[in-house]
Amino acid sequence: MLPLSLLKSATGCPILIELKNGETYNAKLHSMDLWMNMSLTDAVRTSRDGNDFWHVPQLYIRGNTIKYIRVPELVLGIVEEERAARQQRRADRSNRSSGGSRRSAGGGRNRHGGRRDRRDHPQWQ
Amino acid sequence: MSAKPKGKSDQSGRPGGRKSMLLDFVNKRVGVITNDGRMLVGNMLGYDQVCNIVLDKCVERVFEPNQPMQTISSDSLNTFIIRGDDIAVIGEIDSEKDDKESWTGKTGHPIKPVVH
Numbered sequence: 001m002l003p004l005s006l007l008k009s010a011t012g013c014p015i016l017i018e019l020k021n022g023e024t025y026n027a028k029l030h031s032m033d034l035w036m037n038m039s040l041t042d043a044v045r046t047s048r049d050g051n052d053f054w055h056v057p058q059l060y061i062r063g064n065t066i067k068y069i070r071v072p073e074l075v076l077g078i079v080e081e082e083r084a085a086r087q088q089r090r091a092d093r094s095n096r097s098s099g100g101s102r103r104s105a106g107g108g109r110n111r112h113g114g115r116r117d118r119r120d121h122p123q124w125q
Numbered sequence: 126m127s128a129k130p131k132g133k134s135d136q137s138g139r140p141g142g143r144k145s146m147l148l149d150f151v152n153k154r155v156g157v158i159t160n161d162g163r164m165l166v167g168n169m170l171g172y173d174q175v176c177n178i179v180l181d182k183c184v185e186r187v188f189e190p191n192q193p194m195q196t197i198s199s200d201s202l203n204t205f206i207i208r209g210d211d212i213a214v215i216g217e218i219d220s221e222k223d224d225k226e227s228w229t230g231k232t233g234h235p236i237k238p239v240v241h
Contacts, residue, residue, distance in 0.1 A: 001170045001171035001179055002171055002172075002173050002179075003171060003172065003173055003177040003178060003179050003206045004173065004177070006170075006171070006179055006204075006206060007206055015202070016202050020210075020211070036177075036208065063208075064210065066208050067159070067161070067207075067208060067210075067211045068159075068205055068206060068207045068208060068211060069205070069206040069208075070199070070202035070203070070204065070205055070206075071202065071204050071205075071206065072201055072202055072204070073181070073182075073201075073203055073204050075204065076170075076181065076204060
């Protein structure tokens with residue numbers, strides 16, 4: 001399981017982020033990108049010593065300032081569901097393309113009998 | 126001749142690449158020492174190219190010279206994504222031995238943070 005795909009699945013969940021400077025943020029994950037930059041909503045920022053708290057309605061964190069992120073365990077279940085759904089979609093798609101395609105020669109199919117892919121580009125022949 | 130990589134394909138599934146050394150740790154119990162000197166123990170579920178890792182059922186072990194070791198864990202937020210930048214050491218833990226070891230009452234010195 002890739003760390004970033006787990007984080008992606010945690011979208012909408014409450015998470016805890018600790019930054020390299022020791023501050024922590026308890027917030028709801030709104031969105032994230034490949035660099036672990038994140039936008040959060042409804043955050044509570046805790047100071048380094050744990051004595052001060054601020055409420056921050058919306059914020060953006062640059063990924064490289066993060067030390068670690070804690071996510072609820074139920075996100076692992078979400079990851080599994082998403083994986084199963086993706087496999088199902090892939091199976092459906094391959095069934096559709098292999099079964100019941102009795103077209104005349106040519107008919108939009110290439111010589112492999114499948115969809116056009118990179119190998120059919122002139123450069124690859 | 127085609128310029129195929131020489132390495133045999135292995136369990137890594139990556140074309141021609143040597144398998145990543147972290148693959149050995151996946152789904153095992155590991156200890157992680159972070160740059161700030163903390164010790165985290167958890168089941169490693171995954172990792173990526175930049176050594177970000179996922180630890181499930183993660184607890185922190187806190188060592189102090191004159192009081193017994195404490196484990197800090199949380200019921201709700203116990204899956205960690207640790208950023209690769211912050212990792213100093215990852216090591217496999219023999220769960221059987223670790224379970225037998227009675228950690229209660231053990232003391233130790235804290236690990237100093239990494240200085241850059």
